[in-house]
Amino acid sequence: MPDGPRFYQKKSLGQNFLTDRRVLSRIIARADLAPEDVLLEIGPGQGVLTRELLASPCAFVHSVEIDRGLEPFLADLPLRHPERFALHWGDALLFDYPSLDPAPLKVVANLPYNVTTPLLWRLLELLPTASEYIVMVQKEAAERLIAPPRTKARYPLGVTLEIMGHAQIVLSVPPSAFRPSPKVDSAVLRITLSGSHSHLPRNMLWRELLRRGFAQRRKKLSNNLKNWRPDIPWSERLQEGGIGENARAEELSASQWIALLGTLKPE
Ligand code: SAM
Numbered sequence: 001m002p003d004g005p006r007f008y009q010k011k012s013l014g015q016n017f018l019t020d021r022r023v024l025s026r027i028i029a030r031a032d033l034a035p036e037d038v039l040l041e042i043g044p045g046q047g048v049l050t051r052e053l054l055a056s057p058c059a060f061v062h063s064v065e066i067d068r069g070l071e072p073f074l075a076d077l078p079l080r081h082p083e084r085f086a087l088h089w090g091d092a093l094l095f096d097y098p099s100l101d102p103a104p105l106k107v108v109a110n111l112p113y114n115v116t117t118p119l120l121w122r123l124l125e126l127l128p129t130a131s132e133y134i135v136m137v138q139k140e141a142a143e144r145l146i147a148p149p150r151t152k153a154r155y156p157l158g159v160t161l162e163i164m165g166h167a168q169i170v171l172s173v174p175p176s177a178f179r180p181s182p183k184v185d186s187a188v189l190r191i192t193l194s195g196s197h198s199h200l201p202r203n204m205l206w207r208e209l210l211r212r213g214f215a216q217r218r219k220k221l222s223n224n225l226k227n228w229r230p231d232i233p234w235s236e237r238l239q240e241g242g243i244g245e246n247a248r249a250e251e252l253s254a255s256q257w258i259a260l261l262g263t264l265k266p267e
Contacts, residue, residue, distance in 0.1 A: 014112035020177035040104035156210035
C-alpha cells in the first residue's frame, strides 16, 4: 500500500497522472533546462513533473493548479524551495499571466487535455515572454497543431503556430505511462516561437478570419467567408492574396492566410 494522502482523480479535469519515470526523464531531457530558465507549469497535479523541474538547474518554477484537493501533495514544495517556486491556485484559462514575476520564458507541462486549444491560445495571447513550450497533449491534438496545408487535421491554432515559429512532436507516449490510463495516446510537443508575428493571437480580426474560414470545412473558403461578411468582395480579396476561388480553408499556406489578412486591414 503506498503511503500518502488519498485522492480520487477527477476525469473532468483531465487528471491522468504521469507514473512512468522514463517518460518523465525524457520530458526533462527534451526541455533542456538551463540556469536562466524561468518555467511555467500548468496543472502540477501530484507534483511528479514539478519535482523534476525543481531538481533541474532552472532559475524559477511557477505552477498553476485548479484543484485545491491536490494541496496535500504540493504543500511541501513552496517550503522546500521558497526562493524559486510559486504555486498559484486558479483556473489556467482565466489566469492573469502578465502578473507573474519573474516572467516565464518556457512552458513545461503535462496539459489537461480537455482544454489544450483554448489554453494554448491564452498563453500565446498573454505570455509573450515564453518562447519555448514542451507540452504533453493528446496525440490527435499534437497532430492538429503540426498539420501542414492540404491535410484534414489543419486548424486555426496550427496555422498560427506555423507563422509564429515551429512545432514538432518530440516524444510519443502510450496510455500505460499514466494512472489512471487515458483511452488515448499522448505526445510531447516542442513549440519554438521565433518572435515574429507575436501579436497575431491578440489580433481579433485574425482569430475571426480563421474561425470563420474553417467554420464548415467541406465548403469553399469563399462561401464560409461570404456567410461571415457578405459586404466584402471576397473573390477579389482571394485573388489579391494569390488564393484560388475554389480553395478550401485547409489548403491555404500560412503565408496565404497572412496575405488575406493584409487585404482586410483598413487603408
Ligand atoms: N503534471 C501532472 C502529471 O504529469 O502527473 C498532472 C497532469 S494532469 C494531465 C492535468 C492537471 O491539470 C491536473 O492536475 C488537473 O487538476 C489540472 N487542471 C485541469 N484543468 C485545469 C485548469 N483549467 N487550470 C489549471 N489546472 C488545471
